[in-house]
Every structure is written in structure tokens, then in C-alpha cells.
Amino acid sequence: xxxxxxxxxxxxxxxxxxxxxxxxxGIDIAKVQxxxxxxxxxxxxxxxxxxxxxxxLRGRVVPVLNIRSRLRLPAREVExxxxxxxxxxxxxxxAIRVDRALELVRVEETGVEDSESLLPGxxxxxxxxxx
Numbered sequence: 001x002x003x004x005x006x007x008x009x010x011x012x013x014x015x016x017x018x019x020x021x022x023x024x025x026g027i028d029i030a031k032v033q034x035x036x037x038x039x040x041x042x043x044x045x046x047x048x049x050x051x052x053x054x055x056x057l058r059g060r061v062v063p064v065l066n067i068r069s070r071l072r073l074p075a076r077e078v079e080x081x082x083x084x085x086x087x088x089x090x091x092x093x094x095a096i097r098v099d100r101a102l103e104l105v106r107v108e109e110t111g112v113e114d115s116e117s118l119l120p121g122x123x124x125x126x127x128x129x130x131x
Contacts, residue, residue, distance in 0.1 A: 012106045018085060018098040021073045025130050026105065027096075031087045035101045038082040052078075055095055057086065064095045 015026030016035065041053040041064050052064045064084065068075060076099075084095040 012108055014104055014106055016085065017102040017105055018083070019100045019102055020068060020071060020098055021076075023071070023073070023130065024102065025071075026107065027085065027087060029104060031089070033086045033088060033093065036084045036086055036095070038078065038080055038084060038097075041078065041097075052097060055084065057093075057095070060093070062086065062093055062095050064097055066097055 014029040016029055016032050017024055017026045019025075036057075039055050041055055043053045044051060044063075047053070047063075049069065050065055050067065052066045054061050054063050056062075078097070079099075081100065083098050083101040085098055085101065086093065086095050088094075
């Protein structure tokens with residue numbers, strides 16, 4: 001009788017790594033539309049705490065999310081060196097303010113968690129990883 005050998009492929013995904021405070025996180029590259037230098041953020045009266053305001057992205061109004069509080073990081077003023085990760089969360093286009101975008105890396109699928117609890121409005125299947 002011939003033995004069959006099963007091979008298990010290691011599934012990998014690419015993530016954009018960014019920094020918030022002293023920590024590094026990553027978001028699935030498939031969700032990221034672009035990485036943008038900081039631009040003026042317009043405050044929105046009575047917006048939820050996690051919405052810093054909106055930006056004008058080539059004529060489109062895009063909400064800017066601040067995920068620092070969800071990650072239990074201290075608040076921080078906007079710096080000119082900050083970046084905006086413009087990403088799709090479900091059907092919505094949002095900008096996530098980060099201290100700095102760092103690099104693009106491959107990680108094993110097992111190290112990536114669904115992040116719907118971290119990204120407001122994210123649907124199941126949105127992926128984020130902490131490094």
C-alpha cells in the first residue's frame with residue numbers, strides 16, 4: 001500500500017506595517033488604497049470619539065479614524081510627520097492616522113487576527129496584526 005504524503009501550504013499575506021507610539025501594527029495590503037502624507041483634518045461637530053475629522057481626498061470627503069484609544073495608547077497631537085493610511089473598511093473608504101508608515105512585509109496567515117473590534121466600522125474579515 002502506497003503512503004500518501006500531505007503537504008500543508010503555508011498561507012501568507014502582505015501587510016503594511018505602521019507605527020503607533022512604540023508599537024508596530026500591520027493592516028492587510030488588500031485593504032489599503034494608498035499611504036498619504038498628513039494633510040489638514042477638518043473637525044466634525046458631535047462626531048464619535050474615534051473620528052478625528054475628515055479630509056478632502058481628490059474631491060471626496062473621507063473620515064479620519066484615530067485608533068489610539070482602542071489600542072489603549074495615549075492621545076497625541078497631529079504631527080506633520082504623521083501618515084494617513086487610506087483603506088477600505090467594508091464599503092467605506094477611511095483614513096487611519098498613524099505615526100508613521102514603515103514597510104510592506106509578508107506574514108503567515110496564522111499571525112493575523114480579525115480586527116473588527118479595533119477598527120470602528122470594520123466588517124469581519126478585516127485583518128490587522130501587531131508586531
